[in-house]
Structures are given as structure tokens and as C-alpha cells.
Amino acid sequence: MKEAARPEDVLAFADAVLSGETNLNANLANIAALLGQFLPRINWVGFYLLERASGDWVLGPFAGKPACTRIAPQRGVVGAALGDRQTLVVDNVLEFPGHIACDDASRSEVVIPIISQDVVVAGLDVDSPEFSRFAAPDVELLEELCRRLGTHWQSFHWY
Numbered sequence: 001m002k003e004a005a006r007p008e009d010v011l012a013f014a015d016a017v018l019s020g021e022t023n024l025n026a027n028l029a030n031i032a033a034l035l036g037q038f039l040p041r042i043n044w045v046g047f048y049l050l051e052r053a054s055g056d057w058v059l060g061p062f063a064g065k066p067a068c069t070r071i072a073p074q075r076g077v078v079g080a081a082l083g084d085r086q087t088l089v090v091d092n093v094l095e096f097p098g099h100i101a102c103d104d105a106s107r108s109e110v111v112i113p114i115i116s117q118d119v120v121v122a123g124l125d126v127d128s129p130e131f132s133r134f135a136a137p138d139v140e141l142l143e144e145l146c147r148r149l150g151t152h153w154q155s156f157h158w159y
């Protein structure tokens with residue numbers, strides 16, 4: 001059983017992470033671990049980042065099983081959501097045309113874009129072994145987290 005956390009506690013922890021450090025890798029790693037620790041009934045959580053040269057979405061920090069490293073534009077749930085610049089909730093991934101199965105246990109999924117200076121720079125992807133796992137208030141919490149990440153994105157650096 002995971003530790004329960006209130007949404008405001010998750011956001012407060014995320015704010016502490018984001019205000020204390022500007023390394024993108026470190027911050028995304030800690031936020032993936034935070035969500036992995038506190039979101040119940042999920043089997044994978046992590047980030048896909050825009051590779052500007054190819055337009056592909058490339059695997060970033062995550063918590064879960066090893067995952068597909070590269071997703072082409074408009075492919076899978078990730079490519080669809082990020083290409084459309086919109087949160088995409090898939091209640092049954094087995095019925096989603098083109099779903100990319102990284103973990104066979106996944107049954108539902110949500111992908112939320114992270115937007116910085118009007119560009120979708122990355123996405124947050126969460127998978128669950130339960131059908132229809134993702135609804136408010138969890139989706140709203142994840143969207144708020146992604147808004148805050150987008151706001152800080154320009155101040156982050158990789159090295």
C-alpha cells in the first residue's frame with residue numbers, strides 16, 4: 001500500500017523541488033519518484049521530452065519498468081496527446097488504436113503536455129493496471145504540476 005498524500009502536499013513538495021534546483025534531469029527525476037511514491041494504483045510514471053532535431057518524444061526520468069525510448073510524432077498515446085497539445089485520458093489502452101505497450105500490465109493511461117513559451121517541450125505519462133483509473137481530482141493535480149513545470153522550464157538546464 002502506498003503512502004496517502006493530499007494533492008496540496010504533492011504540489012508543495014514539487015514546488016520545493018522546483019525552487020531549490022535548476023537541473024532539469026534532477027528535478028524531473030524527483031518529481032517522477034514523488035508521483036511513483038504517492039499516486040496509488042499506477043505502474044509507470046515518467047516524462048517524454050521533445051528532441052528538437054527529430055521531433056520525436058524521447059524517454060526522460062521515470063519510475064517503473066524500462067520503457068520505449070523514442071516515440072515518433074503522433075504515435076501512441078504520447079504522440080497523440082503532445083501533438084494535439086491536450087491532456088489525453090485513455091480509459092482502456094487495449095482499445096486505443098496505435099497504443100504502444102511498454103508495460104503489458106497497463107490498462108489505462110493519461111498523458112499531459114508541458115508547455116513552455118508556447119512550445120510543447122515534454123509530456124508527463126502515467127499508466128495504471130486498472131481500467132479507467134484517471135479522473136479528477138488526480139488529472140487536475142497532474143495538470144497543475146505540468147503547468148508549474150512549464151513555467152519553470154526556461155530556467156532549467158541539463159548540465
Ligand code: SME
Pocket residue numbers: 044067068071075076077078079098099100101102103106109125127
Ligand atoms: N503507452 C505509451 C508509450 C509510453 S509507455 O506507456 C511508458 C503510448 O502509447 O504512447
